[in-house]
Amino acid sequence: MSSNYPKTLFEKVWNSHLVRPQSADLPAVLYIDLHLVHEVTSPQAFSLLRERGLKVRRPTQTIATMDHSTPTTPRGADGIIPVVDDMAIKQLATFTQNCDDFGIRMFALGTENQGIVHVIGPEQGLTQPGMTIVCGDSHTSTHGAFGALAFGIGTSEVAHVLATQCLLQNKPRTMAVRVNGRLEPGVTAKDIILAVIAKIGIGGGTGYVFEYMGEAIRGLSMEGRMTICNMSIEGGARAGMIAPDDTTFEYIAGRPHAPYGAEWDKAVAQWRQLPSDEGAEFDSEVVLDADELVPMITYGTNPGMGMPITARVPDPDKAGDVSQKMALDKALKYMDLQPGQPLLGKKVDVVFVGSCTNSRISDLREVAKYIEGRKIADNVRMLVVPGSQRVKKQAEAEGLHEVFKAAGAEWREAGCSMCIAMNGDELRPGQYAVSTSNRNFEGRQGAGGRTFLASPLTAAATALNGYITDPREMVLERA
Amino acid sequence: MEPLKPFTGSIVAIPINDTDTDQIIPARYLKVTDKAGLGAAVFSNWRFNGDGSPKPDFVLNKPEYQGAQVLVGGHNFGCGSSREHAPWALMGAGFKAVISTYFADIFKGNSLKNGLLPIVVDEETHRQLISLAEEDPNTQVSIDLAAQTVTLPDGRKVEFPIDGFSKECLLQGVDQLGYLMNLEDGIAAYESHHSPRVSTLV
Numbered sequence: 001m002s003s004n005y006p007k008t009l010f011e012k013v014w015n016s017h018l019v020r021p022q023s024a025d026l027p028a029v030l031y032i033d034l035h036l037v038h039e040v041t042s043p044q045a046f047s048l049l050r051e052r053g054l055k056v057r058r059p060t061q062t063i064a065t066m067d068h069s070t071p072t073t074p075r076g077a078d079g080i081i082p083v084v085d086d087m088a089i090k091q092l093a094t095f096t097q098n099c100d101d102f103g104i105r106m107f108a109l110g111t112e113n114q115g116i117v118h119v120i121g122p123e124q125g126l127t128q129p130g131m132t133i134v135c136g137d138s139h140t141s142t143h144g145a146f147g148a149l150a151f152g153i154g155t156s157e158v159a160h161v162l163a164t165q166c167l168l169q170n171k172p173r174t175m176a177v178r179v180n181g182r183l184e185p186g187v188t189a190k191d192i193i194l195a196v197i198a199k200i201g202i203g204g205g206t207g208y209v210f211e212y213m214g215e216a217i218r219g220l221s222m223e224g225r226m227t228i229c230n231m232s233i234e235g236g237a238r239a240g241m242i243a244p245d246d247t248t249f250e251y252i253a254g255r256p257h258a259p260y261g262a263e264w265d266k267a268v269a270q271w272r273q274l275p276s277d278e279g280a281e282f283d284s285e286v287v288l289d290a291d292e293l294v295p296m297i298t299y300g301t302n303p304g305m306g307m308p309i310t311a312r313v314p315d316p317d318k319a320g321d322v323s324q325k326m327a328l329d330k331a332l333k334y335m336d337l338q339p340g341q342p343l344l345g346k347k348v349d350v351v352f353v354g355s356c357t358n359s360r361i362s363d364l365r366e367v368a369k370y371i372e373g374r375k376i377a378d379n380v381r382m383l384v385v386p387g388s389q390r391v392k393k394q395a396e397a398e399g400l401h402e403v404f405k406a407a408g409a410e411w412r413e414a415g416c417s418m419c420i421a422m423n424g425d426e427l428r429p430g431q432y433a434v435s436t437s438n439r440n441f442e443g444r445q446g447a448g449g450r451t452f453l454a455s456p457l458t459a460a461a462t463a464l465n466g467y468i469t470d471p472r473e474m475v476l477e478r479a
Numbered sequence: 480m481e482p483l484k485p486f487t488g489s490i491v492a493i494p495i496n497d498t499d500t501d502q503i504i505p506a507r508y509l510k511v512t513d514k515a516g517l518g519a520a521v522f523s524n525w526r527f528n529g530d531g532s533p534k535p536d537f538v539l540n541k542p543e544y545q546g547a548q549v550l551v552g553g554h555n556f557g558c559g560s561s562r563e564h565a566p567w568a569l570m571g572a573g574f575k576a577v578i579s580t581y582f583a584d585i586f587k588g589n590s591l592k593n594g595l596l597p598i599v600v601d602e603e604t605h606r607q608l609i610s611l612a613e614e615d616p617n618t619q620v621s622i623d624l625a626a627q628t629v630t631l632p633d634g635r636k637v638e639f640p641i642d643g644f645s646k647e648c649l650l651q652g653v654d655q656l657g658y659l660m661n662l663e664d665g666i667a668a669y670e671s672h673h674s675p676r677v678s679t680l681v
């Protein structure tokens with residue numbers, strides 16, 4: 001095939017990063033532009049480098065932050081965020097030592113740029129179109145919202161990138177995820193991606209890179225696009241991409257690491273070449289109509305077990321095959337839900353607004369807009385956890401924290417918090433939560449805890465009523 | 480890494496579809512800075528009650544299944560988080576191979592890099608292995624990576640796929656880092672034609 005056949009966005013980025021293409025018996029060698037590192041998946045990689053006497057090849061293309069095992073409890077009088085867990089203390093100390101020893105810039109707990117790894121990359125302007133970006137974290141797919149090829153890797157691969165700035169990769173296939181039409185008020189980017197995953201299933205995208213396209217995607221802000229790409233992995237795809245456009249460039253312009261002056265113009269000219277060519281072929285395609293979407297919620301124990309918020313919990317006896325029935329039975333048992341039961345009106349104990357899916361400033365503004373001047377229900381504990389210290393600062397400059405506190409919600413420090421329950425923020429056994437995060441696996445938010453994934457709007461409406469609520473009523477009221 | 484030699488071992492089935500890595504090793508165990516001790520926590524939420532006492536019904540707690548080396552998992556095994564602690568925990572618990580109809584991408588890659596063999600079989604064979612494991616805890620299979628075969632107790636050999644590169648690495652016991660380090664010339668040549676797109680220091 002000639003080299004000027006129509007190419008997809010993915011192929012353009014892939015091709016321009018090949019140190020060596022794939023052959024019949026060898027994987028491709030892919031060059032990595034930006035490596036993000038956090039405290040949980042890196043210690044064993046640094047140990048391996050030490051064992052072999054290796055250096056970090058490109059410390060200046062590596063950035064580190066503390067987010068997963070860090071507490072989000074408010075600062076003490078001394079301005080310091082207290083870490084009380086001995087293992088977390090050791091993990092954070094090891095991480096600091098590793099970054100110091102190997103010359104990697106690190107955003108330490110509580111400092112001005114610290115935050116969830118997938119929030120800080122874009123926020124700093126480090127995430128740019130056309131780049132290859134990896135991190136020992138499956139939600140690295142978030143960065144694909146900028147037209148980067150971004151994917152999660154394991155700890156062995158973290159060592160590979162630290163030592164060589166390269167990865168051995170087999171070329172994935174491509175899937176076009178086309179979302180036509182426009183979203184109705186009260187329906188958000190989160191609902192789009194929950195609907196996509198409910199449609200294809202959590203293994204449906206395995207081996208693919210998604211490219212999200214269509215009118216509904218074009219109409220989203222960068223933060224909405226990040227929410228969508230973030231959850232690509234929940235459909236099995238390692239990466240999800242969106243072609244860069246003026247919305248992308250506006251978001252990047254002026255950020256600390258963005259190109260500027262003549263470099264900016266040159267970069268934008270190159271970025272404009274990235275969108276998939278007319279006639280480029282995808283290996284597969286799914287189509288969704290945004291006009292028909294309503295707010296989505298999950299009822300089960302994986303992100304594919306989602307449904308319109310107005311629907312009823314499905315009946316395992318009507319499942320397609322025996323193994324699906326078993327999985328559904330097990331999920332409903334864990335969630336303590338009955339087939340045919342509606343979720344609307346279901347009481348919850350906790351509402352969590354946060355995580356790399358929905359903890360950016362626009363998410364917090366949306367939630368604040370609806371709870372302003374109201375109180376959350378007595379039966380609900382609501383945590384609002386900004387994705388980064390910068391998001392926190394911005395929210396406070398806008399007075400959003402006062403809105404949350406006045407409503408009875410907790411305003412926390414930046415971090416992964418109750419998305420992963422390894423930092424002190426967790427559900428108690430049996431509790432129900434509506435969560436804006438990305439995973440509802442058994443025990444994900446605390447052993448025995450039960451998670452309903454939904455949008456920030458659904459989270460806000462639920463917090464106010466104390467039970468699962470369709471946010472469209474609230475949105476119409478305050479329109 | 481040790482070369483992966485042919486072996487015969489007993490099997491145990493946890494035939495649950497979409498077994499995610501949060502189940503294989505819950506996040507609260509990820510505060511370690513090494514790989515030691517993770518085996519004791521494998522499937523911890525399914526194995527133990529809230530007070531730490533073992534759940535006698537869970538298959539890995541049954542005395543007759545102790546020492547199993549081959550895990551038969553459900554479809555889409557290892558989905559979710561990219562944590563390499565999942566294969567480390569399985570290997571720490573004594574497993575040398577996992578058999579399923581389908582593996583999630585990152586889990587598969589992580590396993591191959593550690594010498595835990597992810598074996599994909601057809602649905603028929605998968606069902607057969609699950610019933611064999613459930614009927615008789617002493618059921619053994621033989622796994623030969625060089626031949627890419629699993630031999631069932633009735634002598635039937637089932638072939639499984641694996642990419643040539645991973646296979647060579649596992650057979651020789653070499654890890655991929657060493658291989659990449661040898662590509663220095665190519666990497667340097669790439670870098671000489673492509674200036675870095677960002678610098679995190681400035």
Ligand code: SF4
Nearest residue numbers: 139355356416419420
């Ligand atoms: S917020 Fe949750 S999903 Fe995102 S990086 Fe942190 S733990 Fe992972």
